[in-house]
Amino acid sequence: MAGRYDDGVDAVSQPVVEVRDLQYAYPDGHPALRGLSFSIADGETVAIVGANGAGKSTILLHLNGCLMPQAGTVRIRDLPVSKRTLPDVRRTVGMVFQDPDDQLFMPTVYEDVAFGPLNLGLPAEEVDRRVMHALSIVGAVHLKDRPPYRLSGGEKRAVAIASVLSMSPTILVMDEPTSNLDPQARRRLIELLKTFEQTIIVATHDLDMAFDLCARTIVVKEGGILADGPSREILQDAALLAAGQLERPLGLQGCPVCSPPG
């Protein structure tokens, strides 16, 4: 995984995501993002971490035009995000929301995964091919005729990801993908995400996942960027993490049995 990050930095390739001086204030005037900038190269895996209300989700919503920048710019590949480029941007950036119940709105799993491709105007055979392919990637082919409300949490999450994969996005954006999953479902999800070739951007509180999955970590605090760099360095830096109201991933902390703290 670490190799990916180095490749991304070394490569002269144009960034696939470029955010410049992004500012956003909620309708009540409370500022959510205070001019932050970052760029992400093709194939990178990036974790956006931060305290509750730091602005993680707001950043994600800008990446595919659910929110429009009030100041600054967001570019996806060579397209600035605007009303006009929205269809192209949304085809490129697949967004997996935090609550699968929001994402899975069609009566059956198959129809839900087919929703995006059908809206792209693809012919029926191609839709079918894409749906079955997406379902097989996440290992959910056997669920295809089930209604979404009859799935377990892990199955719902897998199908939600398939519903986005069926549009063949090159960038996957996920909000808290491991929330509400039992440990094994979480582990399966992480292993699944590791196999993806796409550029992956996750907003999360699960710092162990960030360490495991993402080569790069961006720490967000109060609508600005506190740190941005390799996960190995950032997630080891106790002082930095404390400043972001975070703490070191459990996997990087000492064993509480062998070497009790204090």
Add this chain to the structure above:
Amino acid sequence: MEKTGSSLLDVTYLDTLSYQDTPVHRLDPRVKVLTTLLFIVCVVSFNKYELSALLPFVIYPVVLVALGNLPLGYLVKKVLLAAPFALLIGIFNPLLDRAVLIHLGSVEISGGWVSFASIMLRFVLTVSAALILVASTSFNAVCVALEKLGAPSAFTVQLLFLYRYIFVLADEAWRMVRARSLRSFGGRGMELKVSSLMIGQLLLRTLDRAQRIHRAMRCRGFDGEIRTVRRLRLGYRDLLFLVGCSALFLFMRLHDVPRWLGDTTMALMR
């Protein structure tokens, strides 16, 4: 899911029933929708004092329950659940309409009681027919059938979403109810005022969720039209069922079968 299972509507179980594989379940949903509609129209179109001609219509729900392997007890319970509404509509008839209509020996039955019985009978017939439709077809298939039959898609899409999210809504409502009951002691905290506040809360949460769902839909290219890939196929069994049922309903609607049976037996006995 166990949580919604305990809800008043108990839609989950109704949904489970529709996943069976029986001759009734295999019928094309459009055929079942049309048959049910015709059944309901026939039943409600009788005059208000009609009783005897309604009785033969019982055959339709009875046969479908038997062939469709549907649990009778459950359906009866669901019908009873809705009974108060019909009761409320019919209950004043015996008070307002006291003209004697039927003499059974020395017992005189007023028109009010007859029409009341007629209302209750129609209610049982129509509600059970609708329940059987959903239990043997699944709500989603009913919606698809309606759309294929030409119902406006705005209407069917609303129905689909209603059904999809009734589970989520019920869950959310139950969580709120539980949270309240855990912190209410001796009736305090259970007042009507709190209930109304909670309903308001639920509405706000629902609006929030609607906004998130809409956002998720937009992200996947939603432009106001829901596209689906479903195809339905009509077989000769379906047509046979439709034609057979329609003929039977129309016959029972136009002829008072029990009276006719009675008259013939009387004639034969003479």
